[in-house]
Amino acid sequence: MLRNREVRQFAVVFVLLAAAAVTAGFVMNTAAGVLAIGCTATFGTAFVGFTRARYRSLARLSDEIDRVLHNADHLFIADSEEGELSILHSEITKMTQRIRDQNRELIKEKGHLADSLADIAHQLRTPLTSVNLIMTLLANSPAEDERKAFIRETEELLMQMDWLITSLLRLSRLDAGIVVFQSGPIAVNDLLRTAVRPFLIQMELRNVDLRIDCPSGVVIQGDPAWLPEAIQNILKNCLESAGENGMIELVCTDNPLYTELIVHDNGPGFSKEEIPRLFDRYYRGSNPNHAGYGIGLALCKMIITRQGGTVTAHNHPQGGALFRLRFPK
CATH class of the missing domain: 1.10.287.130 (Signal transduction histidine kinase, dimerisation/phosphotransfer (DHp) domain)
Known part of the structure; x- marks a missing residue:
């Protein structure tokens, strides 16, 4: 406690004032001198006790911060008291909790990065x-x-x-989070033509029947550079599932609430176990002959959902896979 310069200065001033008060008291009379000694001792004892209590509280705060710096899973909750020290205690507790939360997120991201x-x-x-x-x-x-x-x-x-x-x-x-999606009107017919174009030669070589049913004039809001990428990843999956002499169908419908795009192939579809995991990153499905890497559908979902849309996958009632994309008005 005496290592604090302010405490040392106060102690020196207090001793000088106490000596002056006691001396003046005894000059007046003995009773006044004894009273001055009692008051001085009482005030000094109270000051020392109060100061030591504050230092103990500060020491607890210091220990709490040290635990946080050493990644200890501990949180010291301050008593519900008023005063500057309690306010400081409360703010430091909040700060340590935020630091701990951020530390947990960093550890989680580190593990995800390693995986x-x-x-x-x-x-x-x-x-x-x-x-x-x-x-x-x-x-x-x-x-x-x-x-x-x-x-x-x-x-x-x-x-x-x-x-x-x-x-x-x-x-x-x-x-x-460095991608900033643009939002502008996109004609769905143009969007589908852009998405399908890279696969036309491959479809012709495999004799895949491509059917597109989209009313003219249907417009959605989105990023014209990223949305074709999302649809292409679905088409890539459907083209692989349809195989030789297969069929891929794209149907667009529009209503006052949303624009819906359905992509359907006539392949084997999905098993019930894999449907909930289709959009998980690096999930390659239960088919051992599947040649994908488990990235395309995960990328597709990120692109669509971050622009306010939704994408789901089901089995078509007549067989094959069905992807449903919805873009709200």
């Missing part, structure tokens, strides 16, 4: 292993037809890796 990095490494390792194997076979294959087939397969794997890396970068940008 994400492990998933990314696993996702990239699969096509890289295939490329290395194909390169070995290509070096030992004298037949021209086999070499061309290996080269085509390598190109497809490299395209998959490019798509995977691009999607992961987009997911990371969305997770970091």
Whole structure:
């Protein structure tokens, strides 16, 4: 307590005043001197006790802050008292609680980042292993037809890796909150044509029947650069499920509350167990032959929901997968 300069200064002043008061009292008479000693002792004792109590409270605050700095899961709740020290105590308690909450969030994000990095490494390792194997076979294959087939397969794997890396970068940008979605009127017919365009050649090669039913003049609000990306991820999933000689149907309806877009394929659909997890990141479904990476649908949901829309997946009553996108007015 005496390490505090202000306390030392007050003690010196108090001792001088007390000595002067006691001296003046004894000069007057003995009773006045004794009374001055009693008052001085009483006041000094009260001051020391009060100061020590304040220092104990400050020490508890210091211990609480130290626990927070060392990640201890402890919270000291101040007594319901009035006064400057109690107010300070309350504010520090609030501050430590906020720091603790932020620390928990950082620990959670750190764990999520570690899991994400492990998933990314696993996702990239699969096509890289295939490329290395194909390169070995290509070096030992004298037949021209086999070499061309290996080269085509390598190109497809490299395209998959490019798509995977691009999607992961987009997911990371969305997770970091650095993407600012624009909101403007988008003609749904134009949106669908933009989304379908990258798949037209692939659909023609697989003989996939594409059907689009969208009334003219239907407009939604959204980002014209990101919404096609969301629909393309659904189309990619449907194209894979439909397979050769399949069918993909896009139907748009409009009402005073929302605009609805349904994407339907005639593939095998989903099992009941996987429907709740379809939009989970890195979930690849129960089909062992599924060639996806569990990123496209997660990215699709983030894009749509952050622009105020909703996306759900079901099994169509007549068979196949059904994706339902709704954009509120």
